[in-house]
Amino acid sequence: MGKVKCECGHVNPHGTILCESCGRALTEEAKKENLVDMRYEGSARRSQTYNKTIIDKVWNFFSSVKVGIWVIVLILVAASFGTILPQEFYIPGNIPPETYYEDVYGTFGKIYYMIGFHDLYNSVWFIALIAALGVSLVIASLDRVVPLYRALKTQRVDRHESFMKKQRLFAEQQAVLQESDLQKVREELKKKRYKIREVNGALFAEKNRFTRWGPYVNHAGLIIFLFGAMLRSVQGMYVDELLWIREGETLQIPGAGGDYYIKNDGFTLENYEEGEDPEVFNEAIDRVGTVAKNYQTDAVLYRNSNNDLPGAEPELKKVLEDDIQVNQPMKFNSFAVYQTSFREDEMKAMHFALTNKTTGEEVGDVVIDLFDQQKSYDLGNGYKVELKGYYPDFDGFTKEGEPISKSPLPNKPAFLFNMISPEKPEGEVSFVEIQNTMEPLGETIYKMKFKNLETRDVSALTIRKDLTLPILVIGGIIFMIGVIQGSYWNHRRIWIREKGGYIYTAGHTNKNWHGLKREIDSVLDGTAIPEPKDRQKD
Amino acid sequence: MSDLAGVSSTLLYAAFIFYLVGTFLFGGSIRQKGLRDDERLNRWGIFAITATIIGFIAQLGYFFTRWAAAGHAPVSNLFEFITFFGMMVVGAFILIFFIYKTAILGLFALPIAVIIIAYASMFPREISPLIPALQSDWLHIHVTTAAAGQGILAISFIAGIIYLVKNIDQSVSTKKTKWLEVIMFTILSVVGFIIVTTSFGLANYSASFEYVNKEEASAVQEFTLPALVGPNEGVLVTEGKMEPFVDMPAFINANKLNTVLWSLATGTLLYLLIRLLFKKRVAALMQPLVRNVSSDLLDEISYRSVLIGFPVFTLGALIFAMIWAQIAWTRFWGWDPKEVWALITFLFYAAFLHLRLSKGWHGERSAWLSVVGFGIIMFNTVAVNLVIAGLHSYA
Ligand code: HEM
Numbered sequence: 030m031g032k033v034k035c036e037c038g039h040v041n042p043h044g045t046i047l048c049e050s051c052g053r054a055l056t057e058e059a060k061k062e063n064l065v066d067m068r069y070e071g072s073a074r075r076s077q078t079y080n081k082t083i084i085d086k087v088w089n090f091f092s093s094v095k096v097g098i099w100v101i102v103l104i105l106v107a108a109s110f111g112t113i114l115p116q117e118f119y120i121p122g123n124i125p126p127e128t129y130y131e132d133v134y135g136t137f138g139k140i141y142y143m144i145g146f147h148d149l150y151n152s153v154w155f156i157a158l159i160a161a162l163g164v165s166l167v168i169a170s171l172d173r174v175v176p177l178y179r180a181l182k183t184q185r186v187d188r189h190e191s192f193m194k195k196q197r198l199f200a201e202q203q204a205v206l207q208e209s210d211l212q213k214v215r216e217e218l219k220k221k222r223y224k225i226r227e228v229n230g231a232l233f234a235e236k237n238r239f240t241r242w243g244p245y246v247n248h249a250g251l252i253i254f255l256f257g258a259m260l261r262s263v264q265g266m267y268v269d270e271l272l273w274i275r276e277g278e279t280l281q282i283p284g285a286g287g288d289y290y291i292k293n294d295g296f297t298l299e300n301y302e303e304g305e306d307p308e309v310f311n312e313a314i315d316r317v318g319t320v321a322k323n324y325q326t327d328a329v330l331y332r333n334s335n336n337d338l339p340g341a342e343p344e345l346k347k348v349l350e351d352d353i354q355v356n357q358p359m360k361f362n363s364f365a366v367y368q369t370s371f372r373e374d375e376m377k378a379m380h381f382a383l384t385n386k387t388t389g390e391e392v393g394d395v396v397i398d399l400f401d402q403q404k405s406y407d408l409g410n411g412y413k414v415e416l417k418g419y420y421p422d423f424d425g426f427t428k429e430g431e432p433i434s435k436s437p438l439p440n441k442p443a444f445l446f447n448m449i450s451p452e453k454p455e456g457e458v459s460f461v462e463i464q465n466t467m468e469p470l471g472e473t474i475y476k477m478k479f480k481n482l483e484t485r486d487v488s489a490l491t492i493r494k495d496l497t498l499p500i501l502v503i504g505g506i507i508f509m510i511g512v513i514q515g516s517y518w519n520h521r522r523i524w525i526r527e528k529g530g531y532i533y534t535a536g537h538t539n540k541n542w543h544g545l546k547r548e549i550d551s552v553l554d555g556t557a558i559p560e561p562k563d564r565q566k567d
Numbered sequence: 568m569s570d571l572a573g574v575s576s577t578l579l580y581a582a583f584i585f586y587l588v589g590t591f592l593f594g595g596s597i598r599q600k601g602l603r604d605d606e607r608l609n610r611w612g613i614f615a616i617t618a619t620i621i622g623f624i625a626q627l628g629y630f631f632t633r634w635a636a637a638g639h640a641p642v643s644n645l646f647e648f649i650t651f652f653g654m655m656v657v658g659a660f661i662l663i664f665f666i667y668k669t670a671i672l673g674l675f676a677l678p679i680a681v682i683i684i685a686y687a688s689m690f691p692r693e694i695s696p697l698i699p700a701l702q703s704d705w706l707h708i709h710v711t712t713a714a715a716g717q718g719i720l721a722i723s724f725i726a727g728i729i730y731l732v733k734n735i736d737q738s739v740s741t742k743k744t745k746w747l748e749v750i751m752f753t754i755l756s757v758v759g760f761i762i763v764t765t766s767f768g769l770a771n772y773s774a775s776f777e778y779v780n781k782e783e784a785s786a787v788q789e790f791t792l793p794a795l796v797g798p799n800e801g802v803l804v805t806e807g808k809m810e811p812f813v814d815m816p817a818f819i820n821a822n823k824l825n826t827v828l829w830s831l832a833t834g835t836l837l838y839l840l841i842r843l844l845f846k847k848r849v850a851a852l853m854q855p856l857v858r859n860v861s862s863d864l865l866d867e868i869s870y871r872s873v874l875i876g877f878p879v880f881t882l883g884a885l886i887f888a889m890i891w892a893q894i895a896w897t898r899f900w901g902w903d904p905k906e907v908w909a910l911i912t913f914l915f916y917a918a919f920l921h922l923r924l925s926k927g928w929h930g931e932r933s934a935w936l937s938v939v940g941f942g943i944i945m946f947n948t949v950a951v952n953l954v955i956a957g958l959h960s961y962a
Contacts, residue, residue, distance in 0.1 A: 068924070098921050105914040112904040112951075119903075133781060133818055150902045269898070301696045309572050309636050312693035320696050355699035356895050367897040368699075491897045501899070505886050512878040540874070543667075543867050563863075 037189065042176070044078030047071025049183040052192025064564065065195040067537055070184070072176035091165045092172040100162050107158065111149035114141050118148075163255045166248045174245045181238060187231035188524055190533055196524075198536035198546060200559035206230065206527040210556035214525065217552040223523070231526040241539060243515020250508030257500030268364070268494035275375065276485040279331070279345070284492050285364060287336045290345055294327040296371055296486035324368050326353045326488040330361055353490065363494050370489035376439045380480040381461075383414055383448060386473070392450070394480065399439040411451040414477070418445035423462050430469075432460070448475045521545050525558060534561050571636040572694060578629035579650065583684055585622025586657065586677050589615050593673035597856060612670045616661070619673060623661060626654045637694045640707030644695050648710065649687035652948060655718025656680045659876070663722050667868055671860045675725045682757055689764040705891035712883025713909070717944050719876030720916065726869035727937030729857050733865070734931060737851035744848060750938060751849040755841075756834025763829045767792050774808035776801040781817045788822050792829050796821050866930050869937050870923060877916050884909040908947035915943055 033041045039050035046059045047070060054060040054071075065071060076092040079085040090096055120129050126147055130138035145152055193199060211232065218225055223234035261267050268284035272291070279292040299322040303311050306322070314320055331345035351359040358365040378398045382391040393408035397416070405415040420434040423443035427433055432443060443462035449455075457473035459466060466476060521538045534553070538545040546563055553560050596611030608616075630651065633641040641647040660676040697706070728750065735743045773791055778798035780786040788798050797803075797811030798821040815821040838849070845852050888909065889899035900906060919936050922928040928936075 094921050094924055098918050101914050101918045101921070105911050105918070108907050108911055108914075111902065112907050116902055118901075135816075306696060307638060309694040310696040313691075313695040316691060316693065317695075321698050322696065324699050356703040358894070358897070365897070369897065493897050498893070498899075501889075505889075509878065509882060509886065512881060516874040516878050541867060541871060543864060 037185075039183070039185075042073040042179075044073035044075075045071065046073075046077075047180075047192065048189075049180045050185045052184075052188040054191065054195075062195065064197055065192065067196070069173055069177050070180035072180040074172050074176050076172045088168055088172070091161075091168040094169065097162075097165045097169055100158060100165055104155075104158050104162065107149065107155055110146055114138060114147070116147060116149070159255065163252060166252055170245050170248045174242070177241065181241065186226045186228040186233040187526060188233075188535075190526070190528055190531075193524055193526065193533045193535040196535035196537055196561075197542065197565050198549065198561040198563055199534070200561040201531050201533050202559040203530055204527075204532045204557055204559075205530070206525070206532055207557060210558055211525075213556055214552055214558065218523070221548060221552065223521075231524070233525075234523040235521070237518040237520050240515055240518035241520045243511050243513075245511070246514055247508050247511025250504050250506070250511050252504075253507060254501055254504030257497045257504055260497045260500065261495075266496045268492060270492040271369065272490045272492060273372075273487055274326075274490060275377075275487045281333075281343075282364070282366075282492055284494065287343075288333055289348075289361070289364075290331040290333060290343065291366065291490070292329040292331065293488055294329055294350075296373075296488040297323065297325045297327075298371065298373060298486075299323040299325075324355055324371060326368055326490065328353050328359055328366070328490075330359065330366075358493075363496060365493050367491040367493065368488070369491040372487040372489075374484040375487050376442065376482060377485045378483040379442065380482070381414075381477040382480050383408060383412060383450075384476055384478040386476050391478070392475075395477070397444070399442055411449070411454070413449040415447040415449065415456065416444060417447050417458070420444070444477075446477050448473065448477065450475055519544065521548070523549055523552070532558055534559055536561050571632050575629050575632035575636060576692075578625045578632060579684075582622045582626035582629060582654075583681065585618050585625060586681050586684075589618040589622060589673065590677040590681065592618055593670050593677065594856075596670040597674055597859065608668055608670065612668075615670065615673055616664060619657065619661060619664075619677065623654070623657050626650075626657070630654065633694065639697050639701075640711070641694070642707060642710040642714070643697055643701055644691070646687050646690040646692050648714070649690070649948065650684055651711070652714045652717060653680045653683035653687060655714045656683060656721045657718075658715070659719040659722045659872070660725070662719070662875075663868060663872055666871070667864065669860060669864065669868065671729060671857055672722070672725060672868065674856065675729055676722065679721070679725060679754075682754065682761070685761045686757055689761060689768075700895050703891060703895060705887065705894065709883060709887040709891050712879060712887055714883070716876050716878075716880025716883050717948070719872055719879060720944060721941055723869045723872035723876065723937040724941030726865045726872065727934035727941075729860065730862060730865040730869065730931065730934040731938070732850050732853050733857040733860065734862055734934075735850065737848060737854055744850065746935075747850045748848055752834060752838050755837045755849075756830045759833030759835075759837055760826070760830035763792060763833050764826075772808075774803060774805045776821075777804055778802070778814075778821075779817060783817075790822055790825060792825055794821070794825055795828050796825050798822070862930065866933060869934060870929075873916055873919055873937070873940075877920065880916070881913055885913055905947065905951050908943070908951050912940070912943050912947060915940055 031043055033043060033045050033055055035041060035048035035051060035053055035055060037048060037051040037053065039048055041049050041055065046056050047053070047065060048055055049070070049072065052065075052071075054062075054065065059065065059071065074092075076089045080089060114130065114134055117126050120126060124132075126142060130142040130147060132138075134141065141147060149155055194201070214232070215225055218234045221236070223236045226233045226235075270283040272280060272283060274280050274291065274293040276293050276295050279290055281287060282289040282291050301310055301314055301320045301322045303314055306314075310320075327350075329350050330348045332348050333343040334346055335341040335344040348361065349359075353359045353366055353368045355368050358367040360366075376399055378396055381395045381397070383393055383395060384391050392410075392412045395406045395408070395414050397403075397406075399421065402416055402419055405413055407413050418432060420432045420443040421437055421439040421441075422435040423441050424433050424435040432445070434443075441463065443460065446459045446461060447456035448459060450457075452474055457468075457475060458470045459468055459473055459475075459477055461467075461477050461479075463479070519538045519541050522536065524533070524535045526533050534549070536545050536549050542563060542565075546561070550560050592611055592615030596609055596615050630641060633647075637643075642651050656676060657680045660672060660680070664672060731743075731747055735741075735747055737744060768791065772793065773789055774794060776788050776790065776794070776798050778786060778788060778801040780799070787804075788801070793809040794801075794803075794811040797814045799814055799817040799819075801811065801814055801821065803810055811821075811825075815824060841849055841852070888906065892901065892906070893899040919933075919940060922936065923933065
């Protein structure tokens with residue numbers, strides 16, 4: 030493509046609006062304008078130059094800030110819709126979403142569910158919007174950063190007066206530049222950390238050019254972050270498992286390929302207590318009732334050194350012991366194990382005494398482990414209790430009179446016993462559930478008297494591995510550097526030049542014109558150099 | 568220990584008084600002529616900013632004594648958090664004030680801070696122990712940074728509202744004047760909330776209702792304002808108290824809705840009273856106060872506050888939040904409503920900054936945007952906590 034040669038001799042890329050070097054307007058429109066558009070220094074941006082092929086059109090579409098803003102606003106609005114009702118992953122797990130939304134929120138809930146807003150953030154269109162944001166970020170940044178870099182690098186000290194005249198901050202005055210004034214200006218500018226260059230009696234002061242790269246740095250950070258978030262779906266990068274583990278149990282850690290086992294050595298729930306904890310909390314404890322202080326699982330981590338041998342029994346070697354608390358996960362390798370939830374006092378074992386109903390004499394104790402029952406319990410001297418049936422979550426009888434169990438969890442255990450005694454060597458049948466005993470086959474001499482219950486807590490641990498985190502961290506840091514770089518400094522430039530008996534001063538900043546204006550005024554204070562006026566004031 | 572808590576409340580009270588005094592002094596300072604762009608502060612202005620700074624120091628005193636008394640940073644319940652947010656608004660105002668030296672900003676920023684702190688005081692004020700999820704240094708790192716960012720962004724709103732009060736033509740009734748009145752009415756409703764809550768609080772009003780909750784279980788709700796609306800299948804159990812006009816369905820928290828209704832009603836009353844008394848729109852009433860300040864300067868202050876506040880907000884409300892969420896909740900992001908609204912705030916201000924890049928989005932339009940931004944922040948601070956219950960909702 031043809032290059033554009035400026036009167037000053039500099040050769041500009043095709044599409045340049047203001048000469049990169051001297052600043053003369055190169056296009057007819059730019060020549061007519063009162064104030065030059067300085068946003069990208071009038072440099073040649075691809076999106077402003079080509080518009081023929083499909084690629085050009087896509088490029089131009091995504092490089093437009095207007096489109097970018099639309100994408101941002103659409104994401105924002107969409108995201109807000111997802112907060113109107115709870116998302117699917119926050120509703121109670123035991124109710125199917127198809128009915129939950131309608132049951133709780135009526136017709137509105139039903140519609141919400143039907144249009145898919147119950148899982149909005151995983152919907153294809155929402156993800157497509159995020160993708161559009163990413164594409165837009167990349168293209169818009171590339172479209173601008175390269176030409177901007179070129180233009181700022183090639184800019185000349187002695188800008189053409191037509192360039193200066195079209196700056197927002199500008200003044201001209203018939204006068205001659207005095208060396209004493211210039212000296213004073215140089216000193217003031219240095220104090221304010223400007224970099225000064227002088228050529229042919231023209232002075233150019235510039236500071237904080239680096240801040241112009243801020244947006245590009247932060248966009249790069251965002252892209253890295255989005256890329257990292259995308260990697261989440263790659264196999265092996267991400268593990269999210271929930272493990273319910275009872276006190277005393279040792280279980281394999283899911284998601285770790287069988288390498289690791291974890292033991293629950295005890296779960297503790299502590300509440301704040303008046304008297305024990307600082308007095309200042311009493312009022313709050315009084316008002317709210319109980320306030321939890323600590324959830325903790327004392328855990329032991331084991332490594333299975335036999336994991337590589339197929340079919341071998343696990344051989345567990347202790348790796349570490351840790352108290353897992355909320356905010357203090359146990360960490361090993363790239364895994365973290367979190368305290369997520371708990372269930373207190375799950376039934377573990379029941380103690381009964383085989384008792385003679387008339388004399389009240391207890392023949393012997395039977396302990397039934399609800400997770401590991403025996404077929405029969407021998408009490409000696411001809412006494413024996415057989416467990417004919419065990420219904421961990423007893424839920425009534427079928428029509429045929431068979432007891433049913435709702436689930437394998439010991440929530441409401443019931444037993445069918447056969448009690449063998451010297452008096453009744455064939456045994457007597459008794460059906461025992463909590464606080465209720467039945468004798469379905471006739472009155473018995475003996476009964477299974479309930480003595481007590483052993484319970485234990487169950488702890489829910491989340492097993493998490495997320496190898497995308499380092500990428501997200503890097504993206505986040507780069508983003509922060511970029512926003513700070515772009516926000517907390519301004520790129521300021523001041524031009525002073527004498528030509529044809531006139532002194533021209535002009536100033537430019539990428540933002541905060543008041544600040545620049547004040548700075549220039551204080552630099553020029555007490556000199557004969559004219560203070561520039563802001564020509565865009567209302 | 569509890570002595571310290573007492574000292575702490577006194578300091579907060581003192582800060583509150585100083586902010587009020589500061590407001591009046593700023594009022595005096597703008598009455599004098601001048602104060603365009605870069606003129607110097609007058610005596611009133613100096614007194615005003617001094618009172619503000621003393622108030623701010625007193626509030627810092629409140630903050631740290633309460634920290635010492637509780638053993639954790641006082642940002643753990645709604646009262647503490649909103650109070651802290653009020654303090655950050657004042658802090659951000661002081662910061663911006665020293666960049667631009669505009670007294671008029673104080674005349675608007677301080678009353679807003681006063682209202683915020685008074686609003687906060689309507690929530691239970693006792694020092695609460697930390698539940699396990701909050702027991703982390705990230706509590707104060709995350710919350711203070713996020714609130715600081717919000718405070719700075721709030722200054723953008725304050726400059727924006729002054730811009731609108733100054734520049735919107737009050738000689739005719741237009742959509743713009745109406746929206747501006749809506750903003751004024753909203754602020755008055757918050758004042759209304761403070762008034763009704765305080766009044767019925769002083770009268771010890773309390774009425775209990777038995778009702779059927781969302782899980783279809785029987786529960787009890789206590790109303791501290793007379794119930795205009797009652798809970799689902801509610802039965803008044805306290806004798807001699809007002810019966811509600813209608814019952815709400817189970818998924819609506821009738822107590823909170825009732826409070827909102829009372830606030831709106833009182834706000835309406837206040838608003839009508841002002842309109843009747845002065846025969847002018849509220850914004851028109853304020854217009855003479857802001858005549859002297861340069862619109863350009865207000866625009867720059869509004870934009871600058873976003874530039875300063877946006878990185879702080881991002882760091883506190885998103886980055887620190889994600890770090891903590893990773894530690895406390897096992898994942899850095901979970902689309903919890905509060906998280907989503909922090910993201911929305913972030914996106915909104917990102918859009919704001921990009922719009923500033925294009926012509927035509929300076930001045931008035933930008934001022935409207937800063938109002939919307941603040942609306943989003945307040946929605947997230949107040950409404951999401953109270954209305955949309957998520958992991959974040961405080962007791
Ligand atoms: C959430 C996503 C985004 C964030 C957080 C973000 C952030 C920023 C920030 C902080 C600035 C600096 C603004 C200023 O200093 O006034 C900026 C500038 C910019 N952004 Fe974005 N941006 C995002 C998305 C986009 C998108 C999608 C586009 C695509 C059109 C885009 C295009 C630009 C452009 C062209 C600039 C100006 C660059 C310059 O002045 O040289 N941004 N962005």
